[in-house]
Amino acid sequence: MRRWLVGLLFFWASAMGVLQAQPAPVYVGLDAEFGHRTSTSAQAIQQGIEIAMAEINQAGGVLGGRKLSLVTSDNRSVTAVGLDNLRKLAAQPDLVAVFGGKFSPIYIEALPLVHELGLPLLDPWGSADGITDHPHQPSYTFRLSIKDAWVGPAFVRFAREHHRAARLGLLVPNTAWGRSNKAALEAAVGATPDMKLVAHRWYNWGDASLLASYQALREAGAQVIVLVANETEGSLLVREMAGLPKDQRLPVISHWGITGGEFARMAGPALDAIDLAVVQSYSFVGAQSPKAQRVLAALQRGWGYATPEQVPSPVGVAHAYDLMHLLARAIDKAGSSDRRAVRAALEQLGPYDGLVQRYARPFTPARHDALGPERIFFARYTANDELIPMTPSVHRRP
Structure with a gap:
């Protein structure tokens, strides 16, 4: 019995040591229209974030070994719900930033709130100019998407x-x-x-x-x-x-x-x-880069998309993937999960070779839009719900 008790205590102490040695995660929020009956953009954004997070965590996480973890909320495309969700997400300890969804009006209305809270709002879809073109300084909104x-x-x-x-x-x-x-x-x-x-x-x-x-x-x-x-x-x-x-x-x-x-x-x-x-602004159709192939493989493993043409809302996946990688770099550059420090670090990032393009400097204090107008092209739907680019040069690197 004594030997059994000693063994149990040793096991308990070892388990507690492992738990204590495991650093707390760094959280990232996603507030989007998951409850919208016909929407696929929220899911696409989540896929892009999760694929990037898995790569970052596998490589050691951020801040010397802390894993990234995603917290989602459903705004149902309703502005009042979205604002309430942002307040709740901001109250989460060690949550560094929130990704938004496709409904620009929610995030236009959220501008005073996110600046009051000091909460970085990352936009991988919404295109309304006012999301980044506004008088709030320093700006807490960053976009990797196109503008109207x-x-x-x-x-x-x-x-x-x-x-x-x-x-x-x-x-x-x-x-x-x-x-x-x-x-x-x-x-x-x-x-x-x-x-x-x-x-x-x-x-x-x-x-x-x-x-x-x-x-x-x-x-x-x-x-x-x-x-x-x-x-x-x-x-x-x-x-x-x-x-x-x-x-x-x-x-x-x-x-x-x-x-x-x-x-x-x-x-x-x-x-x-x-x-x-x-x-x-991006298509997986014809994308041959190693990064594109890696993301496509993850989409097939996790969500069953057998071909590039089958990926719904592809810009949501691609933009969120690159934006998550940029956020992770900003967290490491800031040296902490402090939101003000992360916001400042996003403006100081160096070159990054992303999925959508190579970013010489993604953001600056005067420019919070990572893409440019040269990313825009046109595509057509087929009867099989495939979105096919109309020009062959969509994968050139600016």
Whole structure:
């Protein structure tokens, strides 16, 4: 009995020593629209973060051996819920930053709060200019995604070069994201000779029909429709347009909100009847770099995507993956999990060869956008829900 007790005490002491030797993790938050019924962007962002975290942890973690751990919350695409989630995440000890999801209006409304809390907000999807262009200083928002200010000129170039069109009609949501895009397109058209925005029409999330607005733009003389929408309203417009006579179906150039959900499934066979192109910034299709192959292998192991074409919301995966690696470097540079120190370190990072591109200096005190307008290209959906780039040069390294 005595020998048994001694053995038990030795085992207990050894176990306690192991537990005490294991340093506490460093936490990263993700607040996104997991409860949105048709969205796939939140899951894509989570996949990118988790793949990067696994690589970082396998290599020894951060701060000399502390593992990274992800904490998620569901804002259900509701601003008030998102703000409450940010408060709760900020109260988590050793949580250094929070990743956001695809709904720009939530993070525009969150700007005062995140700066009050001193909580770094990392944006791997939302494109509204105001997420990083704001008066709060020092800024706690960092984006590795595209901006609407870059998308407007891309729409104009694509309309001119691909469709030989000079008259655009804009269909846009009555939200901060919609207003950001309207301003960007107006500026781009104004800077381009012979181009004209003939009319715009606002819609609200949840509208039962967009057909009247579409027909108003067509009757105003639009040759191409610029669409700013997520998957629900985008698929609604496609189905309604497909029901029109063929000569009334204008080409559609879409922002990438439609790629953040089950757009192709919701559009159904109607998608084949519409000439639709969509903005993108990264594709796994044709990506041959070792990093791309490693991420694709992780996506296949963890989520069963057998081919690059099957990856839903690919920009969410790629942006979040690179942004997580940059955050880990900032944590190590800061030397602690202190949020103020991590925020400052993000502005001082050196070169990083990422999945999306090589970053000579991802962020500076004056620039909190890691990408540039050269990342933008256009893609098309196939009937099999595959998003295929329209140009072969999407994997060139800036």
